[in-house]
Amino acid sequence: MTRYTAPVQDMQFLLHDVLKLSDSGLPGHDELDRDFTAAILDAAGQLATDVLEPLNRVGDEQGCVLENGVVRTPAGFKEAFEQVKAGGWTGLDCDPSYGGQGMPYVLGVATGEIFVSANLAFNMYQGLTHGAYSAIHAHGTDAQKQTYLPRLVSCDWTGTMNLTEPHCGTDLGLLRTRAEPLDDGSYSITGQKIFISSGDHDLSENVIHLVLARAPGGGEGTKGISLFIVPKFLVNEDGSLGERQPLSVGKLEDKMGIHGNATCVMNYDGARGWLLGDLHKGMRAMFTMMNEARLGVGLQGYAAAEAAYQNAVDYARDRLQGRAVTGVQNPAGPADPIIVHPDVRRMLMDQRSFLEGARALAFWAAHMIDKGHAGDQAAHGLVSLLTPVIKGFLTDRGFDGTVQAQQVYGGHGYIEEWGMSQFVRDARIAMIYEGANGIQALDLVGRKLAQDGGRHVMAFFDLVKTFIRTHEGNATLKADFLDPLKAASKDLQAAAMFFMERGMKNPNDALAGSYDFMHLFGHTALGLMWAQMAVAAQAMLDAGEGDAAFLNDKLTTGRYYMARQLPITATHLARISSGSDTVMALAADRF
Secondary structure, three states, rough: OOOOOOOOOOHHHHHHHOOHHHHHOOHHHOOOHHHHHHHHHHHHHHHHHHHHHHHHHHHHHHOEEEOOEEEEEEOOOOHHHHHHHHOOOOOOOOOOHEEEOOOOOOHHHHHHHHHHHHHHHHHHHHHHHHHHHHHHHHHHHEEEEEEEEHHHOOOOOOEEEOOEEEEEOOOOOHHHEEEEEEOOEEEEEEEEEEEEEEEOOOOOOOEEEEEEEOHHHHHHHHHHEEEEEOOEEEEEEOOEEEEOOEEEEEEEEOOOOOOOEEEEEEEEEEEEEEEEOOOOOOHHHHHHHHHHHHHHHHHHHHHHHHHHHHHHHHHHHHHHHHOOOOOOOOOOOOOOOOHHOOOHHHHHHHHHHHHHHHHHHHHHHHHHHHHHHHHOOHHHHHHHHHHHHHHHHHHHHHHHHHHHHHHHHHHHHHHHHHHHHHHHHHHHHHHHOOOOOHHHHHHHHHHHHHHHHHHHHHHHHHHHHHHHHOOOOHHHHHHHHHHHHHHHHHHHHHHHHHHHOOOOOOOHHHHHOOOHHHHHHHHHHHHHHHHHHHHHHHHHHHHHOOOHHHOOOOOOOHHHHHHOOHHHHHHHHHHHHOHHHHHHHHOHHOO
């Protein structure tokens, strides 16, 4: 009973009126006019609406099944996967040298959002494959690239990453999977990995696992870890598939959500693997995939909330209950639709204002990645700084959005037939995997703030200051957008200064405030995005360009965020400034 429509108009506004892709000066971007990107987004939207979204509930209800060592995906998944492959969607932003289309990463993000909103669990099969492609593309030998990349780009073969083990999650220094060198230069991989998304399935001919393991001589901790390419089927010299490797699915995890994706326990019993990157330096290669995955998970957070929001709006327009306090709005009916009630409007505006700001942040970050690929180190540094914010903040708030959408339905939101429960259950994992959000906050405060001497966080502060200074003469936007952004930025700078002054003396003061800082940073980043969108929308209105109704709605939604959401930065600063005393005061044995 759910539906999804791709928000193409909003995406086009971001790509062309805010980011101004075709004028960016990046290689190939001058060809990205409105008609070109509209054709891509419309086609992705049609595939999502007609094929992927109808399978979302099927995947939730049927799940994956392990039969005689073979994982079967839900009915319709195989056929849908073939349609996605045939359309070239799996290689949209991949290297043309290996069969990709060479489009900018930001277009991959835009189409990725559409597919995730339609069917999050399904999209994970190709999403993880893209991550494996990126790791091999960055760190593989020429032979490895020629062997694996064309088939990963086409998704004839799919990819995974294998990090977590039963006894260790985030602390990868504890992992026990072993890699013993063989005479031919390969390694024998033995161990068990858990929580492996897309670990095995019937969608592709081969599954290429990227596995972290310890080779002799590496020492303890993460510095002794190497990364290996371990295919399900060996690959012959002519590219054909050889014998099945001694690796297997121990079981499928029984999960809260994303039932349509096969989350596997993987057992490696002497499977052959080939070193990817340098020996004992596997974390560097794995983080190429991990960082991409963290940005992808941030996208999952808001994309799931987008689908939930669209359905909540439909329900609020249709559900009749009570009368508006200002007077009857539906005289022909027994009651007014619940969308007339201020509290329902509040829930919908909370969702909408977050979603449009989150999309802008994700697209802006993707544009920075494209700049980084073109050699812009400052852009690369900004994305590195913002990666934990995008992953942690967008998934926290995205999950909140799915819960609010469910709440709009009242009791019906709790009943499975309406489909809202699935959005909540599916979105919940995004706060956990690819590094739980508490770890993202620690990474942000403990590592990213001081990275390169604090250059990147100072660049962000300068970016905000420069933007405000550039537009402070705009009387139309000053009070509603620029002043709230300035206040939020000052709160963020004050929090960073607190960590600098107190963090070295008492590290707990920094760590106790790290989660609030991640959210403070996230709100400030969305405030910047909303201010940028407001400037673009107002300029178009003043020039008599574009869809006036859409642009006025954009300004109205932005004013809501700046007035009702952004002031929370002051609360986050107050919590940070309180230090760690109250957090750590209760003894561990008193819990």
